[in-house]
Amino acid sequence: MEVVAAAAPTARTVLEVRDLTVTFTRAKKAPFTAVDRVSLDLAEAEIVGIVGESGSGKTTLGRCVAGFQAPTSGTVRTGTLLAPERAGERAGRPDVQMVFQEASTSLNPRLVLWRSVAEALSGGRSTSKALRDQAVTELQRVGLTTEQAGKRPAEVSGGQRQRAAIARALASGAEVLVCDEAVASLDVSVRAKILNLIERLRQERGTSFLFISHDMGVVAHLADRLLVMKDGRVVESGPSAALIADPVDDYTRHLVAAVPALERDR
DSSP states (O other): OEEEOOOOTTTTTEEEEEEEEEEEEEEEEEEEEEEEEEEEEETOOOOOEOOOOOSHHHHHHHHHHSSOOOEEEEEEESSSBOOOOSSOOOOTTTTTTEEOGGGGGGSSSSOOHHHHHEEEEEEETTOHHHHHHHHHHHHHHHHHOOHHHTSSSSSSHHHHHHHHHHEEEEEHSSSSEEETTTTTSSOHHHHHHHHHHHHHHHHHHOEEEEESSOOOOHHHHHOOOOEETTEEEEEEEEEEEHHHHHOHHEEEEHHHSSHHHHHHHH
């Protein structure tokens, strides 16, 4: 039976995924299906967590939503069809952006942070003083200072780089951020600050998030709803609190049992 994670009925839907399948061909081996007929909706200002162990298909799903991976079949829509025509083709779509585990993936190491954000604001066409001021303002909105805005990625901390990556994604006009293990490499205290930033952006700007993680505790704390993935399929979905309190699928029970009791209670 297909599991569809429906958006909140009173909110505007900003992302619609239907029957998404990704199958990879392999030399001298049988094809491998990384994502198997996954459907989900994401509402404005909603955070949906996608959780599962390594190899469950959650990152491939996120890459399809962001346009880095072409699906074998199915559709991804944010008002227009988002699926690239050819595998590996990166289609331009400012309404969905991806935030990676390592922020340096999306930040040019040679540019100071405000210039990376300015590129997203202008499409790389201008570096005027007005644009610089606007880029610095975007960085300040995610908690960075004017001084930090003038530093290169290697000159700031991991948490500060992640804030800059989020600012760059938002500067492009994104309505949806796909966060792929975005806090996994950060210290606990820094991780909490980034999670609080995500919550604030949701409330203040109405940004929607697909938050991908192997850590059920982190995702359950942040997300409104959860999708549990195993072997490319969604095996269970529902409101975070209800799913944590009373999981139906054995695999979900396994993931919940791995979360320390203190985190489950919180």
